[in-house]
Amino acid sequence: MSKTKTKSKTSPKGNGQTLVDQATIDFIKAIRERVATVVVGQEVVVERLLIALFTGGHVLLQGVPGIAKTLLASTLSKAIDLQFSRVQFTIDLLPSDILGSEILDQRTNEFEVNKGPIFTNLLLADEINRAAPKVQGALLEAMQERKVTIAKNTFTLPAPFLVIATQNPVEQAGTFELPEAQLDRFMLMHRLSYPNASEEKEILRRNAKLGVKKSAKGAIAMTEFDTIDDKPVGSSDQLVKAMEAVHSVHVSDAFINHVVEIVGRTRSHPSIELGCSPRAGIALIKSSRARALIHGRDYVIPDDLFALAEDALLHRIRLKYEALADGLDGATVLQGLLNESDQRVAGV
Numbered sequence: 001m002s003k004t005k006t007k008s009k010t011s012p013k014g015n016g017q018t019l020v021d022q023a024t025i026d027f028i029k030a031i032r033e034r035v036a037t038v039v040v041g042q043e044v045v046v047e048r049l050l051i052a053l054f055t056g057g058h059v060l061l062q063g064v065p066g067i068a069k070t071l072l073a074s075t076l077s078k079a080i081d082l083q084f085s086r087v088q089f090t091i092d093l094l095p096s097d098i099l100g101s102e103i104l105d106q107r108t109n110e111f112e113v114n115k116g117p118i119f120t121n122l123l124l125a126d127e128i129n130r131a132a133p134k135v136q137g138a139l140l141e142a143m144q145e146r147k148v149t150i151a152k153n154t155f156t157l158p159a160p161f162l163v164i165a166t167q168n169p170v171e172q173a174g175t176f177e178l179p180e181a182q183l184d185r186f187m188l189m190h191r192l193s194y195p196n197a198s199e200e201k202e203i204l205r206r207n208a209k210l211g212v213k214k215s216a217k218g219a220i221a222m223t224e225f226d227t228i229d230d231k232p233v234g235s236s237d238q239l240v241k242a243m244e245a246v247h248s249v250h251v252s253d254a255f256i257n258h259v260v261e262i263v264g265r266t267r268s269h270p271s272i273e274l275g276c277s278p279r280a281g282i283a284l285i286k287s288s289r290a291r292a293l294i295h296g297r298d299y300v301i302p303d304d305l306f307a308l309a310e311d312a313l314l315h316r317i318r319l320k321y322e323a324l325a326d327g328l329d330g331a332t333v334l335q336g337l338l339n340e341s342d343q344r345v346a347g348v
Contacts, residue, residue, distance in 0.1 A: 020298050023238070024245050028294055030233040034079040038228055039068050040206065041199040048190045048311060049076055049164065051290040053239070054246045057187025057283065058143055058163040060128075060178075060315065067192050069166045070124060071224055077122045080239055081232035083158065085117035086124040089131035095138035102151045113150055118142055121158050125165040129175045136182050139163065143185040160239070180274065180318070187283040188308070189315035242293070249289035250299040259284050259305065262341055266313065271323035271333050276316045284312045309338055 028050065035046050045061070049072065052059045061069050070086065077084035087098055100116035117123065118139075128136065142148050146157045165186070168175070183189070195203060210222040259281050267275030288304035314330050323333065 020293060020296055021241070021245060024242050024293070025296055027234045027238045027242060031076070031079050034229065034233045035072065035075050038075045038224060039072055040202045041195050042068060042072060042192070045072060045190060045192060046076070047291065047294055048188055049073075050294055051287045051308075052164075052187055053080075053160065053162055054243050054290045054293065055187065055286040056160060056162075056243070057286065058165070058185060060183070060186040060189040061164065061166045061192055062169050062189060063166070063192030064168060064194075067194065068224075069164075069192065070126060073122060073124045073164045074225065075228050078228055078230055079233050081234075081236065082121035082160070084122045084124070085120040086126060087117050088126050089128050089135065091130060091132060093131045093135050095135055098135065099138055099142075099148050100150050111151070113153060113155075115150075115155070118148060119155070119157060121160055121162065123161075123163050125163055127167060128165040129167040129178055131176065133176055133179065136176070136178060140182065140185060160243075180316075183315045184277060184279055186315065188287060188311040190311050246286075246290045246293050248298065249292050251285060251289060252300075255288075255300055255302075255305070256285065258302075258341065262305075262309070262338065263313070265337055265341070266317050266334075269333065269337060271319055271328055272317050273320040274316075274318035276313055280313055280316045284308060287312055306338065310334060 031050065032043070032046055036043075039046075048059055051057070053076075063069060073086075074084060076082075087093075096116065098116050098118050100114050100119070102111040103114045104110075105112050125139070142157060142161075143163055146159070146161050148155050148157060163186075167178075169191070194200075206227075207224070210224075210226070212219040213222050213226060263276045263278075263281045263284070266272055266280075269275070284305065285300075287308045288300045291304045291308060292298070292300045310331065314334055317330055317334065319328060319330055319333060
């Protein structure tokens, strides 16, 4: 995405200095350094995951198998001492396999609630598009309202609660396209690419150094998951402070106006059949504030908007059939739309 440079990066709050607490900056740095000891590269993906965590959003990661999506989620959860659950989505998965169900206790002849893996802080929904629509729909209430209904009982999910879902963009056999309502629940959708040559060399070097782990009378070959340090680098209190700090990040009226303009133009663009909902603008502003915090600022700048526009908007638009027939794709159309807004945003 195009980026607009600003003339000044001083705080608009008065004294020309950022007001981000140093302890929060150190906390964020420690998380990123911990993840980097296990996962090579993927700094942008880590940033997106932190944005979602600090804002209470959800992330959909799209990428081919084997580029560390699961490893990233697991490492992040242990770096902040969060409860972590992983669900492998398959065609025969049922909503109760995720949410839980009522079980009859034969001793008391009463039903008891058996809570499912969704009762966690960080839920990895692996290959979410392999599950049937009824299973995907079961996540809607949890992702939006942070609660789950099992039979006649409603339960509040732990805080924080974050869904990291993955999907394979290539393989189509046995998959179901996520409906618009489901996609709209994800604050960001990030598309992962292959590592570059130097990163892949480092991945191979690290893997070659892994040994074996003795188990009972035998041994098994170690994987990258065995290198994850179980000792967290930060506490839940520090996470709360970071979340509070996001809400202190300054957003100018001009920035809000440009977000409204960009979102509105997706609804009137001649090539777009379905434009972005107001939730897209909310996601763009929330994620921009979190990105500013991660970069040590207490105010948003146009770079935040352009860096996050594709992740926040692209999965929320649908092109017209005529545009698809002409060979256009969503990324190209959105890029053109943002390029037209580039000069206007420069004044934020």
